[in-house]
Amino acid sequence: MTERLTVGVAARLSRYLQVLTQARKMGKERISSQEISEYTNINATQIRRDLSAFGRFGKRGVGYRTDGLLDEIRQILRTQGQHNIALIGGGRLGSAIASSPIFAEHGIHVAAVLDNDPDKVGQRIGDLTVSPIEELVEIARERNIIVGVIAVPADSAQDAADALINAGAKIIFNYSEALLDVPADVTVHTSNPAVDLLYALYFHLA
Amino acid sequence: MTERLTVGVAARLSRYLQVLTQARKMGKERISSQEISEYTNINATQIRRDLSAFGRFGKRGVGYRTDGLLDEIRQILRTQGQHNIALIGGGRLGSAIASSPIFAEHGIHVAAVLDNDPDKVGQRIGDLTVSPIEELVEIARERNIIVGVIAVPADSAQDAADALINAGAKIIFNYSEALLDVPADVTVHTSNPAVDLLYALYFHLA
DNA sequence: TAGATTGTTAATCGATTAACAATC
DNA sequence: TAGATTGTTAATCGATTAACAATC
Numbered sequence: 001m002t003e004r005l006t007v008g009v010a011a012r013l014s015r016y017l018q019v020l021t022q023a024r025k026m027g028k029e030r031i032s033s034q035e036i037s038e039y040t041n042i043n044a045t046q047i048r049r050d051l052s053a054f055g056r057f058g059k060r061g062v063g064y065r066t067d068g069l070l071d072e073i074r075q076i077l078r079t080q081g082q083h084n085i086a087l088i089g090g091g092r093l094g095s096a097i098a099s100s101p102i103f104a105e106h107g108i109h110v111a112a113v114l115d116n117d118p119d120k121v122g123q124r125i126g127d128l129t130v131s132p133i134e135e136l137v138e139i140a141r142e143r144n145i146i147v148g149v150i151a152v153p154a155d156s157a158q159d160a161a162d163a164l165i166n167a168g169a170k171i172i173f174n175y176s177e178a179l180l181d182v183p184a185d186v187t188v189h190t191s192n193p194a195v196d197l198l199y200a201l202y203f204h205l206a
Numbered sequence: 207m208t209e210r211l212t213v214g215v216a217a218r219l220s221r222y223l224q225v226l227t228q229a230r231k232m233g234k235e236r237i238s239s240q241e242i243s244e245y246t247n248i249n250a251t252q253i254r255r256d257l258s259a260f261g262r263f264g265k266r267g268v269g270y271r272t273d274g275l276l277d278e279i280r281q282i283l284r285t286q287g288q289h290n291i292a293l294i295g296g297g298r299l300g301s302a303i304a305s306s307p308i309f310a311e312h313g314i315h316v317a318a319v320l321d322n323d324p325d326k327v328g329q330r331i332g333d334l335t336v337s338p339i340e341e342l343v344e345i346a347r348e349r350n351i352i353v354g355v356i357a358v359p360a361d362s363a364q365d366a367a368d369a370l371i372n373a374g375a376k377i378i379f380n381y382s383e384a385l386l387d388v389p390a391d392v393t394v395h396t397s398n399p400a401v402d403l404l405y406a407l408y409f410h411l412a
Numbered sequence: 413t414a415g416a417t418t419g420t421t422a423a424t425c426g427a428t429t430a431a432c433a434a435t436c
Numbered sequence: 437t438a439g440a441t442t443g444t445t446a447a448t449c450g451a452t453t454a455a456c457a458a459t460c
Contacts, residue, residue, distance in 0.1 A: 420458095422453105433443090434441105436441085
């Protein structure tokens with residue numbers, strides 16, 4: 001099982017992880033492939049197939065133990081540790097991200113919020129104080145940060161990306177609509193809800 | 207060309223749409239499949255293949271006209287009109303979404319922000335005033351809304367979904383971590399940046 | 413002409429699905 | 437035993453990629 005997962009399998013396992021995390025919070029002790037399918041829109045046979053490639057985690061006639069399956073998938077995805085991330089942008093979106101419980105639930109800790117606007121520096125967001133962008137290099141080194149989240153307007157996004165790259169970040173989540181130019185060893189995930197929406201509308205209208 | 211696109215093709219065309227929109231804003235008149243590939247991480251051959259299924263849009267040795275290709279893809283995805291959407295939640299995330307230029311750029315108009323918290327009702331967010339959730343049915347009917355965005359804490363998310371469904375929404379974008387139970391004719395897109403991040407980390411660490 | 417890039421073919425690989433025996 | 441659900445097979449379909457002629 002030391003082989004690298006394909007992109008598709010890893011993406012699907014991540015979705016199962018999300019459903020299982022919530023199902024556990026709702027007190028569900030067992031879950032069937034059919035139930036996971038309803039929440040993810042992934043075919044139930046596909047789910048059983050994905051899982052059975054790593055072991056026999058389920059019980060026929062019963063389903064999967066929520067807790068046990070969660071642990072197995074975490075092991076497969078190697079996502080059991082704590083990860084520190086840096087957030088660039090102390091505006092509305094930055095505040096929303098920094099305060100969201102979504103990250104903590106999965107072992108992800110927003111270690112710092114930075115901004116290049118002197119008016120924002122020093123403001124408090126939840127437990128954090130906004131730091132000047134100049135401190136990013138030091139913070140990233142100290143806190144072992146390789147993931148950065150960009151929550152600034154499109155016209156500042158490339159500057160934010162450059163600062164992150166300069167500080168050693170290898171994974172960037174871009175919540176602006178800007179296209180970012182980055183070196184080959186840096187991965188960018190751009191989130192664009194408007195485009196996702198057009199995609200969803202296509203299937204509704206077609 | 208009246209046939210329905212496969213899920214994969216529609217998803218990729220949406221990504222091209224995003225890149226082309228930004229490339230046009232940056233004043234780029236022409237773009238090659240290789241350039242689109244660098245921004246989307248989709249194989250350049252795949253891109254040419256996807257496009258050539260609908261016509262010969264490019265010029266050999268030159269590339270594609272940004273403007274022209276944008277129009278072609280919009281036609282294929284049938285996303286040329288204006289769409290009104292309703293946003294539930296007037297907190298930090300809701301404000302960020304309502305104020306974001308990302309939607310307007312693609313013809314999507316946040317027509318109303320609603321909240322069940324009396325303290326939030328009446329507050330202004332950009333051009334909008336937060337309305338009580340009770341007004342959703344009427345607003346949805348008047349503004350022809352079938353898309354709803356949920357930007358409330360997880361423990362209110364199902365209530366928000368129920369209100370949207372009751373008002374006739376068929377597509378729901380869920381920015382909480384909650385799992386939503388909805389009728390079969392309603393599509394839910396749940397965004398969970400933490401899970402996306404674990405997925406990205408897997409490939410970085412592996 | 414030389415260089416660049418599209419459009420297309422052909423081959424391979426992974427995803428998807430139906431069906432069903434195994435078994436709880 | 438009866439019902440439910442997993443694990444697995446087999447068949448199909450779409451995605452991916454390399455290669456390259458066409459052509460701007």
